[in-house]
Structure formats: structure tokens, C-alpha cells
Amino acid sequence: MSLDPEFEPIFKKWGSENTVYAFLKREFDRINRDAFGGSLEMPELKIKPMEQNAAGNYVPADRHRPAVIGILANVLIDEETARRALAHYMTHHWENTLATSWESEDYPASIDQEISKNFSTGYRERQWRSFHSRRFISKACDVANSLAMTVLKLLFEG
Numbered sequence: 245m246s247l248d249p250e251f252e253p254i255f256k257k258w259g260s261e262n263t264v265y266a267f268l269k270r271e272f273d274r275i276n277r278d279a280f281g282g283s284l285e286m287p288e289l290k291i292k293p294m295e296q297n298a299a300g301n302y303v304p305a306d307r308h309r310p311a312v313i314g315i316l317a318n319v320l321i322d323e324e325t326a327r328r329a330l331a332h333y334m335t336h337h338w339e340n341t342l343a344t345s346w347e348s349e350d351y352p353a354s355i356d357q358e359i360s361k362n363f364s365t366g367y368r369e370r371q372w373r374s375f376h377s378r379r380f381i382s383k384a385c386d387v388a389n390s391l392a393m394t395v396l397k398l399l400f401e402g
Contacts, residue, residue: 250293251317264291264320268330272313275331279390287311287337294318299329299401302336313339328393328401335387337397339380346356349378351385351395360394 251261258264268289276284292300292314299319305311313333320326360380363369376384376399388395 247399248311251291254317254320257321261291265289267323267326268315270295271327271330272334275327275334275387275391279331279387280334280342282335283342284337285311285341287313291320299325300333302333302340304340309314311340313337317319324399327391328398331387331391331393332384332398335380335384339377339381343383347379348382351382355381355385355395361362362396362400 254261254264258267269286272284272286272289276282287305288310290312294317298316300313300315303312303314313330313336315326315329315333319329359372360369363372379401381395384398385395388398391398
């Protein structure tokens with residue numbers, strides 16, 4: 245697959261599409277080992293077109309296609325931001341494929357206050373929370389701790 249001109253900044257940073265995918269696969273393996281005990285199966289990894297206010301997306305598997313983690317081109321310019329985004333979407337992948345009803349939904353109450361500060365309206369916060377359950381946030385706290393990053397950066401810069 246060849247990247248279109250919109251992805252030119254990636255070529256400047258990484259040199260080639262293959263190098264970007266090698267980085268994403270290597271980081272998936274590292275994050276999987278360090279934060280998920282190696283339990284996640286590798287989804288399809290894709291470079292996505294640039295967007296504002298997003299770092300990527302997660303599409304669960306269905307009968308006809310594998311799960312996909314898409315990382316946006318603008319995020320791939322910075323390796324640390326790309327790692328946070330990948331960890332964020334790996335947490336979605338975990339929740340969709342491995343989480344059970346017995347998983348913890350506990351996390352510090354201060355996290356809810358910090359989450360609320362990130363939104364200009366209650367509607368926007370409710371919209372975000374509709375995709376980020378208490379189980380997801382609890383796991384994100386564990387993942388952030390395992391990877392020595394702040395949970396808020398993992399939640400909002402990922």
C-alpha cells in the first residue's frame with residue numbers, strides 16, 4: 245500500500261511506510277508485554293488520514309474482518325504521542341476482547357474531576373464517556389502506571 249501526499253510529514257520523519265509499521269508493531273509488542281501481560285492478539289494496524297481532535301480509532305473485529313487500530317498520520321510525527329495513542333487504542337482492544345465482568349471499575353475519584361475539566365459542555369463529556377467506560381478508565385490507569393505515563397495523557401492524548 246502506498247501512502248498519498250497527505251502523509252508527506254510521515255515520510256520526512258520515518259523515511260518509509262514500512263518503517264512506520266515496524267515501529268507500530270514493535271511498540272504494540274512492548275506495550276502488550278509491559279501493560280497487558282502479553283495477552284492481546286495483534287489487530288490490524290493502519291495509518292489513517294489526519295484529523296483534528298483525534299489520535300486514531302479502534303474498530304472491533306467482526307465475522308468478516310479483524311480488529312483494527314488506526315493511528316492518525318499527524319500523531320505519528322511524534323513518537324511519544326504515537327505510543328500514547330497506541331496504548332489508548334490497545335486499551336479499547338483489551339476491553340473489547342479480554343475484559344470480563346469481573347474486571348475492576350475502580351479508579352481515583354480525582355480522575356473523574358480531571359476528565360470533566362477537559363470538556364466545555366456536559367454533552368461533550370457524556371459523548372466521550374459513552375466510548376470510555378469505567379472499566380476502560382480503570383484499565384487505562386493501570387496501563388498508564390505500567391508505562392510510566394500520566395493517565396490523563398493516555399486518556400486524552402491517545
